[in-house]
Amino acid sequence: MRSRGYVEVQEGAGRAWYPVYFHTGLLGLVPGAEAKVGRSFLGRRAFVVEPGIVALPSGRRRSTLPPGTPLDAPRLNESDLRTRSARFGSLRRRLMLDAPAAVAGPFIGLLWLIVDGGGFAQFLAVSLLAAVTAIWWSAIAGSDPS
Numbered sequence: 413m414r415s416r417g418y419v420e421v422q423e424g425a426g427r428a429w430y431p432v433y434f435h436t437g438l439l440g441l442v443p444g445a446e447a448k449v450g451r452s453f454l455g456r457r458a459f460v461v462e463p464g465i466v467a468l469p470s471g472r473r474r475s476t477l478p479p480g481t482p483l484d485a486p487r488l489n490e491s492d493l494r495t496r497s498a499r500f501g502s503l504r505r506r507l508m509l510d511a512p513a514a515v516a517g518p519f520i521g522l523l524w525l526i527v528d529g530g531g532f533a534q535f536l537a538v539s540l541l542a543a544v545t546a547i548w549w550s551a552i553a554g555s556d557p558s
Contacts, residue, residue: 417434418432419447419467421459428474429474429478430459430469431478432459432467433469433470434501435465436501439496439497440497441461446461447460448460507547509550511547513547513549514542514546514547517541520538520539520542522535524538
């Protein structure tokens with residue numbers, strides 16, 4: 413199951429939705445939190461939210477409500493926020509959710525051997541490259557571990 417986090421922004425012409433990369437601080441945001449549009453250290457657009465959270469957009473701005481059921485972030489107290497952040501923001505949890513896409517890596521490596529030939533080293537290299545690309549693509553697509 414995959415979901416994507418969006419930041420809803422009130423702009424002059426109406427509302428807009430920006431997909432953002434997951435950050436554990438987003439779990440503590442409440443609807444109506446103030447955010448300023450700024451630039452990240454890479455020069456990309458970023459939203460700087462009240463508690464010092466930088467939310468980086470992972471895709472284009474949407475002027476219509478994204479598909480799916482919109483869910484507001486739950487209002488959490490400080491201890492619940494720490495518990496959820498530790499649970500859902502861990503590297504182990506991220507890999508558990510993103511790694512199933514890497515299962516295709518060996519199949520792509522095998523297909524490569526059938527089409528192009530080569531030996532075990534080439535199979536291993538292509539499989540590893542395909543698996544890493546699949547995990548990277550899952551991260552770029554914005555999977556939300558909560």
